[in-house]
Structure formats: structure tokens, C-alpha cells
Amino acid sequence: MTKDQIFEFFRLLAELNPAPETELEFGNVYQLLVAVVLSAQATDAGVNKATRALFAKVKTPEEMVALGEEGLKAHIKTIGLFNSKAKNVIALSEQLIAHHGSEVPQNRDALVELPGVGRKTANVVMNCAFGAETFAVDTHVFRVGNRTGLAKGKTPEQVEAKLEKRVPQPFRRDAHHWLILLGRYTCKARSPECWRCPEVELCSFRKKVLENPKKAKLTAS
DNA sequence: CTCCCGATAT
DNA sequence: ATATCAGGAG
Structure with a gap:
């Protein structure tokens, strides 16, 4: 993804969900x-x-x-x-x-x-x-980063390092939340629903899904 | 690398 | 039946 594509990607995610939060419940x-x-x-x-x-x-x-x-x-x-x-x-x-x-x-x-x-x-x-601008790479962020090409890497640490470099302001604070929610409800591990994804341009995984919906695996080539 | 390990979706 | 889920420790 180019710089402009990354910015547009997060701009759309932010538009869909202006204030993303963890879905874990806690009181302190x-x-x-x-x-x-x-x-x-x-x-x-x-x-x-x-x-x-x-x-x-x-x-x-x-x-x-x-x-x-x-x-x-x-x-x-x-x-x-x-x-x-x-x-x-x-x-x-x-x-x-x-x-x-x-x-x-x-x-x-x-x-x-x-x-x-x-x-x-x-x-x-x-x-x-x-409120730190950290990029927690869980299973969802790892998968979404690799599928979209936003942040490819063989380990969570590699994906985190690329996010650290590539995610621009004003999205850095909430970026990992958007990626988790995208992974959990849209870019799902088993049955991804690509038609709901804002990253409609050239996600290589989406291309693969369109070509062969049954055989698309974790990462696109 | 393996082990841990119940609930849920597919 | 089996893959997956806000991973970490030994």
C-alpha cells in the first residue's frame, strides 16, 4: 500500500467508527x-x-x-x-x-x-x-496486516515495526483497534466478508478470494 | 518448538 | 469434526 492508500484506508475506518474501544469489560x-x-x-x-x-x-x-x-x-x-x-x-x-x-x-x-x-x-x-500510541499485534492485527499488505511480517514483532513506521497521524492512537475490529467482524480468519472491507482497491487477498473463494488461505501470495 | 485449553463458529 | 479465539512461558 502506498502512503496515500494507507491514509485513505484509515480515514474510511475512522469514518465508520470514530471512537473505537476494546470490547473487554473492566472497571479500572x-x-x-x-x-x-x-x-x-x-x-x-x-x-x-x-x-x-x-x-x-x-x-x-x-x-x-x-x-x-x-x-x-x-x-x-x-x-x-x-x-x-x-x-x-x-x-x-x-x-x-x-x-x-x-x-x-x-x-x-x-x-x-x-x-x-x-x-x-x-x-x-x-x-x-x-493513551500510548502502541500497536498491539494480536491474531487479528497480524492477519489483517498480512492480508492487506499494510504490514506484512513473519512475526508479530515485524508487523508491529511496520505499523510503527507506516501508520500516520491522526490515526496512530486508534489504529490497532480499527484493525482488530476489521479482523474480527469482516476480515475473518475462516469466512472473510471482503465486500464490507474499506480496502477495496488492491488487497491481494481479496483478489484471491474473488478468484477462488474456497481456497483462499491466511495470506495471499 | 511445544504446551496450555474451554466455548463457539463453520 | 475441526479451526479459531485480543498469547505467553518453558
């Missing part, structure tokens, strides 16, 4: 952090279903530690990978209490030190909680 920054950790390889809807009851009771790291690992597991049994997530959330909460005054640190390096928090989760928290 700590709950946001927990929700994002729980959302690995799970749907936002599934996470919200579990955290609704959890977050009504637990609003602080102290309350999470008091609930305990087994108590937490009881709340998140319906979420995949719940054993390792429960262990990480308890350990993460203990670490916040011990080293960060029970607050969520406001820089990526400190966030990544927390158990269960990788670069993607840290980027989400920095953006959604603190």
Missing part, C-alpha cells in the same frame, strides 16, 4: 490488565462472561490474592488455558503489591516483567489505559 486499570491476560487465545465475549462476576467481587490486587488461585479458577473455568492464567494472575497481583504499590505500572518494560504479560498485552494496557 487493574481489571483491564487482568482481562487482557485472560483473553489470550479466547474470545472477548467469553472473557466478559466470566469477568462480570469476578470483577464485581475483585477490584484490587489485594482482593485477588485473598480470593486465591483456586477461588479464581472457579470463576474462569469457562476460559481456555485457565490453569496457567489463574497462576499468572495471582502471581501478577502479588508482584503489583510487592513492587508497584498495588498500581499498574505505566511503562511497557515494567509491564512485561509481570507474569503472563508479554509484549502484546503490555501494548494493549499502554494504549487502552494510558
Whole structure:
């Protein structure tokens, strides 16, 4: 995509959804952090279903530690990978209490030190909680970046680096949200609905879909 | 690289 | 039946 095409792409996405937000539900920054950790390889809807009851009771790291690992597991049994997530959330909460005054640190390096928090989760928290212009590359952003040609790469880090270079203002703050929503509801992994995509010009994946709707895979050549 | 791992869509 | 879902740790 050329610079002009990229600008027009985001201009249209912004027009369709002027104020995109995460679909994860939370009442404070700590709950946001927990929700994002729980959302690995799970749907936002599934996470919200579990955290609704959890977050009504637990609003602080102290309350999470008091609930305990087994108590937490009881709340998140319906979420995949719940054993390792429960262990990480308890350990993460203990670490916040011990080293960060029970607050969520406001820089990526400190966030990544927390158990269960990788670069993607840290980027989400920095953006959604603190307004940083980070580009969290999850499965959707990775797929959309590669399909459209906006940001191709073999790893999430490579895609993030290209987004960092190519996404212009005033779209940098919300760019990753638009790409996630596009990936979740339009540029879907299984049955993409290309006719709804603003990127109508020369997306190589769309061409492939039009030529052979059944055989189009993750990336176009 | 493998393992973790339930709910949902296809 | 199986692919996919706001990945991260060992």
C-alpha cells in the first residue's frame, strides 16, 4: 500500500467508527490488565462472561490474592488455558503489591516483567489505559496486516515495526483497534466478508478470494 | 518448538 | 469434526 492508500484506508475506518474501544469489560486499570491476560487465545465475549462476576467481587490486587488461585479458577473455568492464567494472575497481583504499590505500572518494560504479560498485552494496557500510541499485534492485527499488505511480517514483532513506521497521524492512537475490529467482524480468519472491507482497491487477498473463494488461505501470495 | 485449553463458529 | 479465539512461558 502506498502512503496515500494507507491514509485513505484509515480515514474510511475512522469514518465508520470514530471512537473505537476494546470490547473487554473492566472497571479500572487493574481489571483491564487482568482481562487482557485472560483473553489470550479466547474470545472477548467469553472473557466478559466470566469477568462480570469476578470483577464485581475483585477490584484490587489485594482482593485477588485473598480470593486465591483456586477461588479464581472457579470463576474462569469457562476460559481456555485457565490453569496457567489463574497462576499468572495471582502471581501478577502479588508482584503489583510487592513492587508497584498495588498500581499498574505505566511503562511497557515494567509491564512485561509481570507474569503472563508479554509484549502484546503490555501494548494493549499502554494504549487502552494510558493513551500510548502502541500497536498491539494480536491474531487479528497480524492477519489483517498480512492480508492487506499494510504490514506484512513473519512475526508479530515485524508487523508491529511496520505499523510503527507506516501508520500516520491522526490515526496512530486508534489504529490497532480499527484493525482488530476489521479482523474480527469482516476480515475473518475462516469466512472473510471482503465486500464490507474499506480496502477495496488492491488487497491481494481479496483478489484471491474473488478468484477462488474456497481456497483462499491466511495470506495471499 | 511445544504446551496450555474451554466455548463457539463453520 | 475441526479451526479459531485480543498469547505467553518453558
